[in-house]
Amino acid sequence: MAAEANNAKPTFLSPPQEGEKPIVSLRGITKRFPGVIALDHIDLDIYPGTVHALLGENGAGKSTLVKVLYGIYTPDEGEIIINGRPTRLTSPADAINTGIVMVSQSPQIIDTLTVAENIILGLEKYNHLVPVTKVYKIIREESKRVGIKIEPSIEVWRLSYTQKQLVEILRAILLGAKVLLLDEAITYLPIEEKQRFYKFIRQFADEGGTVVLITHKIYEAMDVADKITVLRRGKVAGHLDRKEATIEKIRALMFGERSAEITYERLPTAQPEPKTVLEVKDLWVMGDFGGYAVQGVSLEVKKGEVLGIAGVAGNGQKELIQAIMRLRPIIKGRIIYNGEDITRKTTYYLRINGVGYIPDLPAKYGVSIENSIIENIAVLPVYSRGIINWDKVKELALKLIKEYEIKTPSPDTPVKFLSGGNIMKVLVARELTVATNLLVAYNPTRALDEATAIKVRKVIKEKVLKNKVSAIIASEDLDEIFQISDRIAVMNSGKIVGVFPADKAKREEIEHLMVM
Amino acid sequence: MVIIRRVKPLPYWIIPIIALLAGIAISVIILYVLMGASPAAVLSAIVYGFTRPGVVAKTFVALTIVGIALLVSFKGSIWNIGGEGQITFGLMAATWVALFTALPYINPGLAQASMILLAMVAGGVWALLAALPRAYLGLDEVPVTLIMNYIAYYIVDILVRGPWLGKHVYNYIRTDTIPSQVMFPQVPGTTMTWDGLLLLIILLIGVWYLLKNTSIGLRIKILGNNPNLLRSSGISVPLMIIVALTISGIIAGSVGALYLGGDVYRISYPIEVHTANYGYTGILVAWLSMLELIAVPIAAYIVSALYTAGIQYQILVGGHLGQLITAGSAIVDVFIGSILLMYTILITISEYKIRIIVKKR
Ligand SMILES: Nc1ncnc2c1ncn2[C@@H]1O[C@H](COP(=O)(O)OP(=O)(O)OP(=O)(O)O)[C@@H](O)[C@H]1O
Ligand SMILES: [Mg+2]
Numbered sequence: 001m002a003a004e005a006n007n008a009k010p011t012f013l014s015p016p017q018e019g020e021k022p023i024v025s026l027r028g029i030t031k032r033f034p035g036v037i038a039l040d041h042i043d044l045d046i047y048p049g050t051v052h053a054l055l056g057e058n059g060a061g062k063s064t065l066v067k068v069l070y071g072i073y074t075p076d077e078g079e080i081i082i083n084g085r086p087t088r089l090t091s092p093a094d095a096i097n098t099g100i101v102m103v104s105q106s107p108q109i110i111d112t113l114t115v116a117e118n119i120i121l122g123l124e125k126y127n128h129l130v131p132v133t134k135v136y137k138i139i140r141e142e143s144k145r146v147g148i149k150i151e152p153s154i155e156v157w158r159l160s161y162t163q164k165q166l167v168e169i170l171r172a173i174l175l176g177a178k179v180l181l182l183d184e185a186i187t188y189l190p191i192e193e194k195q196r197f198y199k200f201i202r203q204f205a206d207e208g209g210t211v212v213l214i215t216h217k218i219y220e221a222m223d224v225a226d227k228i229t230v231l232r233r234g235k236v237a238g239h240l241d242r243k244e245a246t247i248e249k250i251r252a253l254m255f256g257e258r259s260a261e262i263t264y265e266r267l268p269t270a271q272p273e274p275k276t277v278l279e280v281k282d283l284w285v286m287g288d289f290g291g292y293a294v295q296g297v298s299l300e301v302k303k304g305e306v307l308g309i310a311g312v313a314g315n316g317q318k319e320l321i322q323a324i325m326r327l328r329p330i331i332k333g334r335i336i337y338n339g340e341d342i343t344r345k346t347t348y349y350l351r352i353n354g355v356g357y358i359p360d361l362p363a364k365y366g367v368s369i370e371n372s373i374i375e376n377i378a379v380l381p382v383y384s385r386g387i388i389n390w391d392k393v394k395e396l397a398l399k400l401i402k403e404y405e406i407k408t409p410s411p412d413t414p415v416k417f418l419s420g421g422n423i424m425k426v427l428v429a430r431e432l433t434v435a436t437n438l439l440v441a442y443n444p445t446r447a448l449d450e451a452t453a454i455k456v457r458k459v460i461k462e463k464v465l466k467n468k469v470s471a472i473i474a475s476e477d478l479d480e481i482f483q484i485s486d487r488i489a490v491m492n493s494g495k496i497v498g499v500f501p502a503d504k505a506k507r508e509e510i511e512h513l514m515v516m
Numbered sequence: 517m518v519i520i521r522r523v524k525p526l527p528y529w530i531i532p533i534i535a536l537l538a539g540i541a542i543s544v545i546i547l548y549v550l551m552g553a554s555p556a557a558v559l560s561a562i563v564y565g566f567t568r569p570g571v572v573a574k575t576f577v578a579l580t581i582v583g584i585a586l587l588v589s590f591k592g593s594i595w596n597i598g599g600e601g602q603i604t605f606g607l608m609a610a611t612w613v614a615l616f617t618a619l620p621y622i623n624p625g626l627a628q629a630s631m632i633l634l635a636m637v638a639g640g641v642w643a644l645l646a647a648l649p650r651a652y653l654g655l656d657e658v659p660v661t662l663i664m665n666y667i668a669y670y671i672v673d674i675l676v677r678g679p680w681l682g683k684h685v686y687n688y689i690r691t692d693t694i695p696s697q698v699m700f701p702q703v704p705g706t707t708m709t710w711d712g713l714l715l716l717i718i719l720l721i722g723v724w725y726l727l728k729n730t731s732i733g734l735r736i737k738i739l740g741n742n743p744n745l746l747r748s749s750g751i752s753v754p755l756m757i758i759v760a761l762t763i764s765g766i767i768a769g770s771v772g773a774l775y776l777g778g779d780v781y782r783i784s785y786p787i788e789v790h791t792a793n794y795g796y797t798g799i800l801v802a803w804l805s806m807l808e809l810i811a812v813p814i815a816a817y818i819v820s821a822l823y824t825a826g827i828q829y830q831i832l833v834g835g836h837l838g839q840l841i842t843a844g845s846a847i848v849d850v851f852i853g854s855i856l857l858m859y860t861i862l863i864t865i866s867e868y869k870i871r872i873i874v875k876k877r
Contacts, residue, residue: 327747351750359748368742379738380749384731 021084023048023210024069024100024179029078031064033417035409038064040234041078046179046227051201051211053221056231057254057449058421059407062214063104065231066181069212070102071095099178103185105420105447106363107164109156109171115139116152119171143170147196158289160314161361162189169197179210184420187215188446190312190476192515198224216421216449218250230254251450258451264479267461269503270486272302276336277438277470278324283333285316285323293319295494296333301438301470306461308485308502309474312514316494317474318360321442324472325357326350337438352381356435358428360442366427369416373397373408376415377430400429404452420447428456432463439463439471445480457484478507490514529811531862532804536818538862539855546850558829558847565825566818574707574779575792575820576813577716578771582798583805583812584723585767590807591727592760593740598646598661600795601668602765604787605642606635606772608672611680611783614694614776624697628711631698632773639769640762642668647761651754657761665795669788676785689785700777709778715770723767724809736760768795797823800852803859822851 022045031039038061046052054062067073069080071089079086082098089095092102109118116135139152148166156164165185172180186197201211201224215221221228228245230237230253237253251259278301287293293316301307311317322328324335326347334343342349351357359365367376377400378384378393397411404425408418415423424447431439439460445453461484463469474491475481481488485502490513497513540562547553565572582599589596610631614620619627646664649655682692700709727733738745739756746753771794776783784790797819804815826848 325748346750346752347747348750348752357748364742365744365748368738368745370741371738375734375738376745378731378734379745379751381731381751384734387730388734390729 020047022046022081023083025081026065026069027079027081029065029068029075029080031061031068031073031075035413036407037234039068039075042231042234042236044229044236044239046210046212048178048210049205049208050226051205051213051224053213053215053225053228054231055215055218055221055228055250055254056237057258058425058447058452059419060231060254061234062231063183063419066102066183066212066214069095069100069179070181072102096175099176100181101172101175101177101179102181102183103165103168103172105184105187107161107168109164109167111157112155114153114155115150115159115167118156118167119152119174138174139170142173146170146173146200148193162193162313165189166193173204177209179212180204181212183214184216184447187217188313188443188476190314192312194220216447216453218247218254218450222247222250232256254449255451262450262454264454264483266483266502267457268465270305270461270464272305272470272486273468275303277301277303277338278472279336280320280324281334281336283320283323283335284331285319285328286331287316287319292331293494294323297491297494297496298333299472299489299496299499301472303470304464304468305486306464306471306473306484308481308488309472309491310478310481310488310510310514311474311476311491313476315491315514317491318442319494320491321359321440321472321474324440325355325359348381350438351434354435354437356431356433356439356441358431358439358441358444360446362424362427362446363420366431367415367423369423370414372414373401373406373411373426376426380430380434382434396433400426400433404429404455421449421452424448425452432456432459435463435469435471436467437469439469439473441471441473441475443475443477444473445475445477453480454483460484478510481510482507492516529806532806532811532815532859535855535859535862536804538858539851540822542854542858543847543851546854547847553829553847558825561825561829562822564828565821565823568824569817570706572707572817572820572824573703574709574712575823576817577708577712578774578792578794579798579801579820579823580716580813580816581712581719581771581774582768582794583801583816584719584809585764585771586798586802587805587807587809587812588723588726588736588767589760589764590802591740592736592756594647594650594757594760594764595658596643596646596661596761596764596768597658597799598643598664598765598795599768599798600791600793601661601665602639602642602768603772603775603795604665604668604672604791605638606769607776607783607787608668608675608772609634609638609769610773610776611691611694614698615680615692620695620698627698628700628777631777632711632715632770635771635773636766636769639772640766642769643765644758644762646765647758650761651757666788669786669791672783672787673785676783676787680783682782691782691784693782694776698777699781700774702778709774712774712778715774719767719770720809720813726763727809732759768798797852800856803856819852822855823848826851 024046026042026044029039029042042065056062064073068075071091071094074090080089087098116139119139120135136152143150150163150166186194189197205211213221213225222245226242228240228250230250232254240249251262280297280299283294283297284292285294297320309317319328323330326342326345330343334341363369374393374397377397378388383393394411401408401411406425407422415426428444445456448456460471464471473484482502487499488502488505488510489496489499490510492514544555544558547558548555586596586599613627613631613634619630642664646657646661649660650657676691677689680691682690684692700711702709703713735746735751735756739760743753746756775792801812801815801819805811829847
């Protein structure tokens with residue numbers, strides 16, 4: 001991916017001209033929440049025709065900043081200047097009327113409507129009337145231009161996460177966005193879509209559009225962005241031009257000393273014991289919309305090893321993981337955990353027998369955002385049978401908050417007040433604690449900043465090496481797969497198409513098998 | 517003028533208070549326009565209602581208990597509209613103990629306890645029957661529990677007209693009066709009974725403890741917020757639905773025993789006319805409490821005061837408005853309907869605010 005974007009650079013390059021006026025300027029923007037200053041006197045200029053990356057560790061204030069620009073939050077202090085005019089944005093409608101549109105990590109479109117209806121709804125709401133008959137045509141044309149394929153008449157609930165995100169982005173463009181705010185909107189798209197999308201972003205900027213891009217993938221930001229602003233603890237840590245930006249500089253600004261811990265080197269290879277902890281035999285599992293998502297998968301995880309499952313999103317990894325956790329019916333095949341056939345057993349059985357589980361889409365499946373951090377820990381059967389010992393749970397919560405540097409005013413804070421990455425940290429910290437025997441995970445470092453992601457991988461590996469815990473980790477991030485796995489299985493179209501010892505596996509070969 | 521989404525929502529306790537005041541104001545207007553009721557008389561009835569705790573007590577106890585019952589299921593986003601049916605079943609069970617067992621003559625204390633306990637069991641069973649299709653077939657509990665209220669009425673009606681028809685009732689269709697041994701003793705100077713007061717205190721503390729310190733309580737709350745988390749934690753969602761709705765029914769059922777032993781002492785046919793409708797009024801109490809347990813008694817007091825006000829109004833002006841002698845309960849309905857309506861409207865609009873922007877030229 002990096003190589004391709006680099007090759008493309010010369011044609012795309014369009015640095016802002018000297019003396020050009022910013023399309024959006026922030027002056028002294030401050031936003032406080034109970035117990036935290038999310039934004040502390042932020043000054044920022046965003047120029048038309050540029051891709052401006054906004055980087056920072058979890059809880060740095062990135063989402064808050066774009067929410068201020070999108071009218072979701074009104075700043076406590078400071079001024080937003082749009083096209084040279086001080087402007088008050090008190091709602092997304094205000095923002096959209098000035099040409100600012102946000103796409104966030106979680107799709108906001110309505111499930112029961114079709115793609116076209118969703119888009120029409122958006123347009124009508126903001127008085128951009130388009131005849132219904134034209135909408136299908138526009139959608140088809142525009143989606144081609146963006147480099148994606150979406151059938152306008154399909155109902156949204158049938159779409160995958162990727163497709164939903166693309167509809168969101170399409171909607172933003174059709175709304176006439178001049179400034180596109182992307183808050184980790186494309187971080188989780190499959191590589192191919194992502195590359196196409198980055199190309200589109202470049203093109204959009206070259207045609208005079210403006211993009212504010214939030215991502216935790218620093219290399220991607222360096223590839224695509226003209227300017228980079230790093231936030232740290234609510235303050236601007238630095239503005240960088242593409243020319244002066246190096247990965248070391250950016251990391252130092254983002255993490256301070258913590259940046260020294262960042263490494264993508266393979267973690268030590270485990271010496272597994274002969275005992276098999278998890279065995280999957282000829283497993284067949286249905287997908288959400290009929291058809292087999294998992295087609296005769298067999299695999300094995302030994303005591304004290306990490307089996308990484310590489311694959312492009314949507315090739316059955318989610319269904320496989322859910323079937324192992326007994327959250328999805330098994331049509332055929334067997335699963336054996338610790339010598340016990342669990343094909344007919346429940347999730348509960350696994351959960352009280354040392355299995356930790358990190359699901360995809362943490363806010364949807366892994367935590368209850370209306371509940372507090374301690375309640376989100378106490379819910380697990382290992383922590384609450386009958387009467388809850390709140391003192392003990394609180395003690396554990398405080399320990400995890402400290403260990404994983406979870407940014408929260410208190411353990412009693414509802415999870416919804418945490419930043420995206422910190423919500424994920426609550427989940428990961430909890431599950432790594434209960435995984436005394438086996439960890440089952442899908443994208444375990446999703447939404448985490450680089451330093452934290454690497455730390456989580458280290459914690460997992462340490463448990464594997466020291467405590468002989470086993471792990472099966474599906475991830476769309478090959479860096480992650482290579483860093484943490486002892487063996488790598490590649491999943492494609494519901495099948496395991498190859499298993500490799502990680503120290504001998506070749507990246508090109510795995511990539512090839514993934515998209516074959 | 518523009519309507520925009522509020523960035524900071526209003527403090528949540530403001531809404532029930534505004535709903536209450538606005539609801540009362542609207543009721544006064546409706547009663548004046550439609551019935552020619554003098555606002556002064558209505559307001560004085562309301563003042564009466566609010567200043568007579570002794571009179572209000574009986575209704576207060578019943579509504580608090582129903583409010584607690586519904587709160588438990590509402591916390592789990594399980595909308596138990598079946599309080600009426602569960603109370604009616606409780607009433608039936610208590611009547612059976614009082615009239616058709618020898619217990620009242622052997623041990624009145626035990627008999628009273630049995631009436632309450634059996635009423636709870638009956639209410640729980642009735643709720644369980646609604647919970648099963650909800651849990652395992654995904655059938656919406658709102659219509660199911662609602663329909664089951666009527667089924668409960670008819671079962672009791674059939675009993676009262678048939679096997680349970682009293683021997684000393686002249687031409688009335690009703691059961692015999694329960695033995696005086698099992699009429700719950702009254703707290704002096706009030707309309708409530710010792711049994712009711714005791715039960716209220718036990719339930720308040722019990723449910724507080726349940727929600728605060730037990731895994732069941734926590735899971736009910738998480739069921740209401742994100743059942744997916746229960747699933748991935750290995751906790752059965754159908755089971756939690758059953759637990760939430762059944763606990764709700766158990767608590768509601770007890771009110772049937774209180775109604776029998778401390779209020780009507782017999783069941784009159786048809787029950788749907790003679791019911792106090794606590795099951796429905798309790799929904800208002802639960803909503804006004806914003807699902808906060810400590811606010812349930814407060815909401816119950818307000819609603820029972822209005823309930824009493826309606827009846828008081830009937831007594832005050834009944835003489836003048838001959839034909840409107842039955843207006844008491846209609847007035848209660850107007851109060852409750854107006855408040856619930858205002859509450860719903862306010863909840864919806866509280867997330868928005870209205871701003872008037874003058875465009876400068
Ligand atoms: N609605 C809110 N109420 C209270 N605190 C909040 C709220 N939104 C954000 N915060 C706090 O503000 C800080 C910044 O959060 P923000 O979501 O902007 O971080 P972020 O940079 O987007 O992080 P991440 O990479 O984890 O998404 C965090 O400490 C967070 O807990
Ligand atoms: Mg964020």
